Amino acid sequence: MATSPVLNASTLTTSPTAAEALEAWYKENPPVADANPNPRDVSKADLYSKDLWRAPFAEMRANAPINKVEDSDYGPYWNICDHKTIQHVEALPELYSSDVNNGGITIAEERDDSDFQLPMFIAMDRPKHTGQRRTVAPAFTPTEMKRMEEEIRQRTAEVLDSLPWDKEFDWVDKVSIELTTGMLAILFGFPWEDRRLLTYWSDWAGDVELSLAPELDEQRRVILYEMGAYFQNLWNERVNAEPTPDLISMMIHSEAMKDMDQMEFMGNLVLLIVGGNDTTRNTMSGLAYGLDQFPDQREKLQQNPDLIPNAVQEIIRWQTPLAHMRRTATDDADLFGHQIKKGDKLIMWYISANRDENVFPDADKLIVDRENARRHLAFGYGIHRCVGARLAELQIRILLEEMAKRRMQVNVTGDIKRVHACFVHGFRKMQVKLSKY
Secondary structure (H helix, E strand, C coil): CCCCCCCCHHHCCCCCCHHHHHHHHHHHCCCCCCCCCCCCCCCCCHHHHCCCCHHHHHHHHHHCCEEEECCCCCCCEEEECCHHHHHHHHCCCCCEECCHHHCCCCCCCCCCCCCCCCCCHHHCCCCHHHHHHHHHHHHHCHHHHHHHHHHHHHHHHHHHHCCCCCCCEEHHHHHHHHHHHHHHHHHHCCCHHHCHHHHHHHHHHHCHHHHHCHHHHHHHHHHHHHHHHHHHHHHHHHCCCCCCCCHHHHHHCCCCCCCCCHHHHHHHHHHHHHHHHHHHHHHHHHHHHHHHHCHHHHHHHHHCHHHHHHHHHHHHHHHCCECEEEEEECCCEEECCEEECCCCEEEEEHHHHCCCCCCCCCCCCCCCCCCCHHHCCCCCCHHHCCCCHHHHHHHHHHHHHHHHHCCEEEEEEEEEEECCCCCECCEEEEEEEEEEC
16 A cells, blocks of 8 residues: 555544534435335434334334335335344345445445445455455454453543543543543554544444435545545554554454555445444443433342343343444345345344344343343344454443442433434433442
């Protein structure tokens, strides 16, 4: 890859945030109300930012777990809503492709005039997917998790000890973002003082709503090029150095990734940043919100900390931080009686599968001792299952354990703002106050 100029954080774009830019765009371009909205078009961002998504998915699981939406802001697509069918689709990666050249992994389509494609290994099919995944997988082995546990625990303790007990604060900003961006900085060997850039880039990279606004899509491109240039400098600094455990060094010293072009490098950065930031961040926020919503379950967990490992799985299931993944059919297929055509877009709604009553009784309730919580699909299934799942679980477990040590109870007290998107499912803001139990 080519050498990039030396960058300083002060010269980089740091505002507006993706959420602020999208909100301003909607004010200038208010959406036209659909006179006959399709209740099964669950790509509407309002369903998630207003927390209205449960009912339409419940209706589809009951009556049409596989159904086609012919017209949406993102074109026609198939809804795949139940646990069984999503596992089936994920188990056939040659037939149902993740490759960016076939459409990629989100509901959003590339603009016809866009040459800005970001290949990443989650949006690749075999065999290329296999080689690149194997490159970064060593960063997430049980051995590495054990090595990092003490540092994660120390940082979590420091963050919790910095929180006020006598006034409201934003849990998303002070805890969820701080812990996950710090973890990403460690994984990348990223300059600590610039770590909040990772949150900024993650939001611009992961918000599929931006694709609806061409001018914001262009702004997103500029910001991600800046991200690429910053990481290029880190690459250049390490390219002739001895191998180290950080992800950039692993890429440099691997046959599968050492010769990536600029777009592929940026694509894999986006994958690792969004995957490591948005998912864990929003589960940490969902943890605070969910336990507040179910005080009986919170008390059960407080009285029995041995339930924490299982509660981690249940919180991930209940929150489901990425609402969907997409696949594209590479050939005609029969999907449990439904005729899928080559080129059709299938949207696997993890957020719905994790509420499938056939698998999870009382699925809308958070149950910290749920026996089969591990069957959730929040990390995907098959060859594309999240490579960083163990790290996410570790961070959430340690957060719960350190809260328990302090007998810390998080009470949601004020303003809650959810992500306005059908891909990332989470929180922008959550006012809370702490109490002891």
